[in-house]
Amino acid sequence: MAPGNVLPFHGNEKTMNMNTMILTNIQSSPYFKVNLFELKTYHEVVDEIYYKVSHMEPWEKGSRKTSGQTGMCGGVRGVGAGGIVSSAYCLLYKLYTLKLTRKQLTGLINHSDSPYIRGIGFMFIRYTQPPADLWSWYEEYLDDEEEIDVKAGGGHSMTIGEMLRQWLTKLEWYSTLFPRLPVPVQKNIMAELSQRPMENWGEAEQESNKMEEHIPSHRDDKEPYFGEAARVSQLRNPRSSRSPDQWSSNSRGGSRSKDRRSPVRRPKSRSPGYRRSSDKDRHSYRDRHRSRSRDRQRRSHDRDRRRSSSRDRDRKRRSRSHERSKSHKHSKRSRSRDRHEKHRHRSRSRERSSKHRGNSYERDLDRERQRHKHSSNGDRYH
Numbered sequence: 001m002a003p004g005n006v007l008p009f010h011g012n013e014k015t016m017n018m019n020t021m022i023l024t025n026i027q028s029s030p031y032f033k034v035n036l037f038e039l040k041t042y043h044e045v046v047d048e049i050y051y052k053v054s055h056m057e058p059w060e061k062g063s064r065k066t067s068g069q070t071g072m073c074g075g076v077r078g079v080g081a082g083g084i085v086s087s088a089y090c091l092l093y094k095l096y097t098l099k100l101t102r103k104q105l106t107g108l109i110n111h112s113d114s115p116y117i118r119g120i121g122f123m124f125i126r127y128t129q130p131p132a133d134l135w136s137w138y139e140e141y142l143d144d145e146e147e148i149d150v151k152a153g154g155g156h157s158m159t160i161g162e163m164l165r166q167w168l169t170k171l172e173w174y175s176t177l178f179p180r181l182p183v184p185v186q187k188n189i190m191a192e193l194s195q196r197p198m199e200n201w202g203e204a205e206q207e208s209n210k211m212e213e214h215i216p217s218h219r220d221d222k223e224p225y226f227g228e229a230a231r232v233s234q235l236r237n238p239r240s241s242r243s244p245d246q247w248s249s250n251s252r253g254g255s256r257s258k259d260r261r262s263p264v265r266r267p268k269s270r271s272p273g274y275r276r277s278s279d280k281d282r283h284s285y286r287d288r289h290r291s292r293s294r295d296r297q298r299r300s301h302d303r304d305r306r307r308s309s310s311r312d313r314d315r316k317r318r319s320r321s322h323e324r325s326k327s328h329k330h331s332k333r334s335r336s337r338d339r340h341e342k343h344r345h346r347s348r349s350r351e352r353s354s355k356h357r358g359n360s361y362e363r364d365l366d367r368e369r370q371r372h373k374h375s376s377n378g379d380r381y382h
Helices: 020-028 030-038 042-052 087-097 102-109 115-128 131-141 160-169 183-195 203-214 227-236 244-261 272-381
Strands: 147-149 157-159
Touching (some): 030 087, 042 115, 115 147, 131 183, 157 160
Antiparallel strands (some): 147 157
16 A cells, blocks of 8 residues: 555544444444444445435434433433434444545545435545644535435435535534534634635525624633524524623522512402402311321321230240240150159069069979978988
8 A cells, every 4th residue: 555545543543533322323233233244345335325325414313312401411412312323324434444545535525426425435534534634625625516415314405515614614413523623723724714705605604604703613611502503592682692601690690680679569459259268278278188197197006006916916926835835845854754753663663573583483492402301301211
C-alpha cells in the first residue's frame, strides 16, 4: 500500500468516536454479527449499502422510546434507552473494520449508484478524519444538488451539500452527536462558509447562519445547552432571550416580587347552601375517619387476643410435653427397680434351693453310712 493511500485516524480507535450505546447495539445486533460477518471485501459492503440502506439515522423508526425523558436522558444526547440500530450505522462500522484506504473512501463519496453510498462515505469522514482535514474533504461537494432522504421512514429530503454544511456547523444528528471540533478549526470553517454565496442554501440553513451571528459558535462544556429549538425561540421572541442564570434569578426573585406586589385576594362570599354542604362533607369525613380508627383498634385488639391465645396454647403444649417426659422417666425408673427386685428374689431362691439340695445330699450320705454300719455289724454276729 502506498504511503499516500493510508488514511489517518483522529480520536478513539476502539469506539470510532461513536456514542457508546450505539456502538454496543451495533456489536450485539444479529445483523452485524451474522449477516455482515460474511462480507469480507470492500465491494461486498458497497453492494450491501445499495440494497439495505434507506436513511441516515442511527436508529430504526419507532424502535426507540424517548418520550418523557429530559436532560441527558433525552433524545438529543443519545444516551437514553436504546433501540434497533439502523443498517446504515452497522455498515458504517463494518467499513471501519475493513481499514479503508484513501482511494476506497474517494470511491465511496463519488459513487453514482446510490446517494446513500455517498452519504455513508461522508459520514465516515466526519467520524474518523482529523478536524483540520474536514474542509478539504467537504469543500468540493458543498454545492452538490443530489437529493437524499435522511429520516427513518422518509419525510426529510435535503441535498448532499446541505447535509455536509449541517455536519460542519452542528454537532447534533438525530439523537446522537458527532465528534466535537476544536475552536480554531470551527472558526476557520465558519469563515470559509461566510465567504461562499448563499444562493443555493436552503431557508433553514440561512436561518441557522443568522442565528450563528447572534450566538457564539463555541460553547463551554460547563454551560447548559438547550438545543436548536431554544435558539429559534430566542430569535423570534427577543424578550425571552436571556441567559440561563438570568432565567433562574428572575424566576426566583420575580416570583417573590409578584407575590409582594399582587394585592391580597379576599375570598368571595359564598351561599349558605355551599356552607351546609361543606359542613356535611366535613362531618362525613370525620365520621369516616373515626370509623376507620375504630376498625383499626378492633383489628389490633383481635390480633392481640389471637397472639395471647396462641401463647397460652404454646405454654400448655410445653407443660404437657414436660409432664409426659417426667412420667416417662418415672415409669422407666419404676420398671428398672422392679426388674432389680425380681433379680434379687430369684438369686435368693436359687441360693436356698442350692442349700437345700446340699443338706439332702448330706442326709443321704449319712443314711448310707448308717446302713453300711448296720450291715457290717450283722455280719460279725453271724
